[in-house]
Amino acid sequence: MQTVLNIVIDAESAVHGLEQLLGISSMAPVRSPFGPDRAFCQTFDGDPIALRDAVLAGLAGKIRIVVRGKDGLPVAMSSAQRLFTGAIRDAVLMTATHCTSDGCIVPATKCQTDHLVPASQGGETCVCNGGLACGHHNRWRYLAKVKVRRLADGIIATFRPDGSRIAPPM
Numbered sequence: 001m002q003t004v005l006n007i008v009i010d011a012e013s014a015v016h017g018l019e020q021l022l023g024i025s026s027m028a029p030v031r032s033p034f035g036p037d038r039a040f041c042q043t044f045d046g047d048p049i050a051l052r053d054a055v056l057a058g059l060a061g062k063i064r065i066v067v068r069g070k071d072g073l074p075v076a077m078s079s080a081q082r083l084f085t086g087a088i089r090d091a092v093l094m095t096a097t098h099c100t101s102d103g104c105i106v107p108a109t110k111c112q113t114d115h116l117v118p119a120s121q122g123g124e125t126c127v128c129n130g131g132l133a134c135g136h137h138n139r140w141r142y143l144a145k146v147k148v149r150r151l152a153d154g155i156i157a158t159f160r161p162d163g164s165r166i167a168p169p170m
C-alpha cells in the first residue's frame with residue numbers, strides 16, 4: 001500500500017515554489033513564517049519543506065498538496081494518484097451529463113474520467129483538471145493530438161494541434 005505524504009502550503013508560496021522550480025526570478029518579498037499572513041509549506045505535523053521540493057514532488061504525483069487560502073481553509077487539493085477514482089471521480093462525473101466532445105450524446109455514466117491536461121504534461125489529478133469523454137472520444141483525443149480545455153464559462157472546448165477550436169455543431 002502506498003503511503004501518501006500530505007503537504008500543506010499557502011497559495012502564494014505554491015506560486016513562489018513553481019517560480020523557483022522554473023528558474024524564474026521572482027520579485028515577491030520574502031514573507032514571515034510567523035503571524036496571520038505567514039508563509040508556510042509543511043507536512044501535516046508541521047515539518048517544514050522547501051517550496052521548490054514541494055512543487056516538484058507535486059508535479060511528479062508523489063504527494064498530495066493542499067493549498068490553503070488566507071482564511072486557512074483549503075482552496076485546492078491535488079491527488080497523489082494518477083487515476084480518477086472514488087470521490088474525485090464522482091465529482092468529475094457531476095460536471096457533465098454526457099461526453100464533453102462536441103455533439104456526442106454518450107451519457108456520463110458510460111464515460112471515462114480523464115485529465116484535460118494530461119498527467120504526462122504536468123496535469124493534476126484533481127476535479128478542476130478532470131473531464132468526461134466516451135471511450136471513442138478519449139482515444140480520439142489522444143490519437144488526433146487535440147487539446148481539451150475548460151473555458152472560463154465552464155464549457156469544455158477542443159482545439160486542433162494548430163490551436164484552432166473545433167466548433168460545436170450548429
Ligand SMILES: [Zn+2]
Binds near residue numbers: 106
Ligand atoms: Zn463521445
